[in-house]
Amino acid sequence: MRIALVSDCYLPRLGGIELQVHDLAVHLIRAGHDVTVFTITEGSSVAGGIPVVRLPALAGVPLPAAVDRLHAALRRFDVVHCHSSLVSPLAWHAARLSDNPLLTLHSLPSPSTPWPVAQIDRYVGNVQWTAVSETVARVLQKHLPQRPIGVLHNGVDPAPWRQPRRTDRPLTIxxxxxxxxxxxxxxxxxxxxxxxxEVPSGVPLRAVLVGDGPQAATVTRAVRRRGLGDWVELPGRLTRFEIQQLYASADVYLAPAELESFGVAALEARCAGLPVVAMASGGVREFVRAGSEGYLVHTDSEMAASTASLLTNAADLSRIQEFNRSTDPVMTWTNVLAQHLAAYSAQRVPAALRTI
Known part of the structure; x- marks a missing residue:
């Protein structure tokens, strides 16, 4: 199949959508399909071996010339798969301009902040909505009761995350x-x-918060102000390989986001053998079961208490670590790719019907 993946955000920018769209493209090409990524993120015409069409935009909005070029280009594809966050004008344009497109929502709208999904649905027109998790799908279904909502999970390759364990360090979060x-x-x-x-003072602890973003300076100042600098590390953004090495020397993974649409980072940590303690409100609950792969909590205090309990119960900690290291989640790329290809086959536009 000739497949267009449309995402406002893409490499070299790093983030959940960017990496998942890239990984999806890689696996589709390995399976023998012709894939091109369309984006408004600046960069080269090839990213990690994937052909990329980079369209002009101003302040995150595609220019009229970009929309015209997109419209002309999409006609040659059998499938147009658009990837949307809460604000994704390029993906929405592509969905509107395509015959029988797929539109996957990668974000979880906040119940307290209105998101104009009904207006977006009217704008994109004839589209198959999908979501990266059942959690997001339920929210979409509530707003679009007349629409069938599918689920196309994010994927993971467990093998690279299962690095040899390192024990020459303190208990690490x-x-x-x-x-x-x-x-x-x-x-x-x-x-x-x-x-x-809550962990006995004689037990050394280490915490590593990986990442970068608009609150980086605020977090750094808060760590210093609270006197946490002697055991809380802020290494900034790390490569996948560096994160894999870090997880090999860690014990527990925390996912504090309350609006986590899926939780790729938590899924990767689970594949690395780490118990995941996450908020029960997000998509992480689709691959973490309480007491099996980790724990699901409802408050910050409960997250802290569950983590402290794990760190002070060697048998429980070891049991979950061993289960996660030896058991693949459902969302392996083998399964996720099959899921996507089935959806593509259902949406594929016959050549005789394609606009020329």
Whole structure:
């Protein structure tokens, strides 16, 4: 199949959508398909071996020439798969301009902040809505009761995350996120303080918060102000390989975001063998079951208490670590690719019907 993947955000920018769209393109090409990525993110015409069409935009909005070029280009594809966050004008344009497109929502709208999904649905017209998790799909279904909502999960390759374990370090808590308000990096600090107060003082602890973003400077100042600098590390953005090595020397992963649409970083940590302690409100619950792969909590205090309990119960910690290291999640790329190809086959536009 000739497949167009349309995403406002793409490499070299780093983030959940960017990496998932790239990984999807890689796996589709390995399976023998012809794939091109369309984006308004600046960069080269090839990213990691993937052909990329970079369209002109101003302040994140595609220029009229970009829309015209997109319209002409999409006619030659069998499938147009658009990837949307809460604001994705290029993806929405592509969905509107295409015959029978797929539109996947990668973000979880906040119940307290109105999101004009009905207006977006009217704008894009004849589209198959999908979501990266059942959690997001339920929200979409509530707003679009007349639309069938599918689920196209994000994927993971477990093998690279299963690095040899390192034991020459203190008990280590990790979290990887974009340091932005929506991910709640500032909430991590009181959580870590409570963990430290509930774990016996004679037990050395280390915490590593990986990532960069608009709240990076605020988090750095708060760590210093709270006197956490002797055991809380802020290494900034790391490569996948560096994160894999970090997880090999860690014990527990924390996911404090309350509006986590899926949680790729948590899924990767789970594949690395780390128990995941996450908020029950997000998509992480689709691959973390309480007491099996980790724990699902409802408050920051409960997150801290569950983590402290794990760190002070060697048998429980070891049991979950061993289960996660030896058991693949459902969302392996083998399964996720099959899921996508089935959806593409259902949406594929017959050549005889394609606009010329």
């Amino acid at each position: 990790v979290s990887t996120m974009r340091l932005a308000r929506r991910k709640r990096p500032m909430a991590m600090l009181p959580i870590l303080e409570q963990i430290r107060s």
